[in-house]
Amino acid sequence: MxxxxxxxxxxxxxxxxxxxxxxxxxxxxxxxxxxxxxxxxxxxxxxxxxxxxxxxxxxxxxxxxxxxxxxxxxxxxxxxxxxxxxxxxxxSAIWQRFKSAWSELQQIPQGQPPQASELPALPTQQQRTLLKDLNNTAAVHIVTAPRGRGKSHVLGAAIAELSEHQPDRRVVVTAPRKANARVLLNKAPKVQFVAWDKLLKEKKADALLVIDEAAGLPLWAIQQLCNDYTPWLMATTVEGYEGCGRGFAIHFSQWASEHLANVQQHALEQPIRWPINDPLERWLQQTLLLTKAPADASRNEGLLTTQARQLPEADLHQAFELLLEAHYQSSPNDLALLLDDSSQFITLLYHQQRVIGVCWHALEGPLQDDLCKPIIQGKRRPPGNLLPQAIGYYLQQPWALKTRWCRITRIAVHPDFRRRHYASALIAEVKAWAKHNQCEALGTSFGYSPALAKFWQHNGFTAIRTSNKRDRVSARHQHIRACWLTDTAPTNWHPLVDYAQAELQWINGNPGCSLSANPIIQQIKKAVANGYMPEAAAAFALSQG
CATH class of the missing domain: 3.40.50.11040 (Rossmann fold)
Structure with missing residues (x-):
């Protein structure tokens, strides 16, 4: 080695x-x-x-x-x-997966030792071609590559070359953190680095914008930066990053093609930091399902609900590929959670020996008795159990903590099969599964948009809570929807639904009618008075005289 x-x-x-x-x-x-x-x-x-x-x-x-x-x-x-x-x-299934995959890679056939492989001379032919293309400052260049391909090096070289020929042309560089742009800044030491949140406040549109490690920034922030500045160069790692770069590349590239002029896509394939066929890179791609999924799954048609660790490798790979490409925040940690957490389940939709839809859902609650009061009082927030804790604390509903929930975490359908009601079929299957497993309520949490809300409402989910604070990544208000699955709903269920609908209207700028007599209002105000909840989290309730 x-x-x-x-x-x-x-x-x-x-x-x-x-x-x-x-x-x-x-x-x-x-x-x-x-x-x-x-x-x-x-x-x-x-x-x-x-x-x-x-x-x-x-x-x-x-x-x-x-x-x-x-x-x-x-x-x-x-x-x-x-x-x-x-x-x-x-x-741990993910740990054993790590060990077994590495062990397999070490099985070298007798008489076939690994061939020596020199690192390429820099810049590589791919890099030289890309650098020539990047000289066009009238285009928006999106560079995607796995790690270790030298994309930051090429971006820095392009900036340095521009500065030499057009010294008066202003260029600003941003990244999730300044340390992430270290290679770029070393190559172009005179360029100005500005934190992305500061750039959003400056709005100096005359500058050419360069974003390194773009997948680490919120998608909404990149879109706003492209509107406020003149976008020139953007690079992102396509695997192994928070907000998985592959999903980011798909969503951002689609937005860019619709909203920006003269968008050019580039890719770098040859590694420069390690040799071709490096076993550590192959191990990472294999264990985390970062390569293209195999063509055929194990089943031909129908629906299947199971735990991820019970799936054949091809089915797991196809399902996770859908999640990575449909949800740009999906990350390698999600695979570990699916494989190791016994409360996580996955429902797959098969068609012609292919996974065309996937719904990831989890069991939540009921919580232990000794946790309920501290959670209601804002003194505890143990990991997991998103729905019971959010409803229990922010809406001051103790019954939510003692309820058995099923939460739909993510849902994805292959692009070739969208708008054919397959997502609704997945939800119907999960609803039946949840009832069979003695769940009392089914819910989900997502960044609010009218289109998404309409989809969930069509599938029987009513608004339960909307945060008045925008999510950092999506720039949307976090929104909870749910449906009750048993014949007898909690006493406060209907007042809660009324409260949530009024809250959503208020957040969208429609004051609506007064809800001062709604018991949810009084319970939230009491929590603020007792110091359990900050006023910012109870803004709507406090606005109701």
């Missing part, structure tokens, strides 16, 4: 043993751990290190398997380097 420049994956059981497992010592390791004093930073800070290069990255998975961090930081490891995963999870 070392003689070929291929990168290696090493599994260690304990943090105090990983250094002994390295074939060769290194002093330039990046170590991420949630245990104090064990690493350079916590796992939640992994994005700060994108755009850097390391011969060795160590990720402490002892307490939790942070798959997004693994996927993203694997791309920072240089040729001949090591990714070290520390932990021991014999019952």
């Amino acid at each position: 070392l003689t070929t420049g291929y990168r290696q994956l090493i599994f260690a059981t304990h943090m105090n043993s990983w250094q002994q497992l390295l074939p060769a010592p290194t002093d330039l390791s990046l170590v991420l751990s949630d245990s104090p004093s064990q690493g350079d930073a916590t796992l939640s800070r992994y994005r700060d290190y994108l755009g850097h290069e390391y011969p060795c990255v160590v990720i402490d998975c002892t307490n939790s398997i942070h798959v997004d961090a693994i996927a993203a930081l694997a791309g920072t490891i240089t040729a001949g380097g090591y990714l070290v995963l520390v932990g021991n999870h014999p019952t």
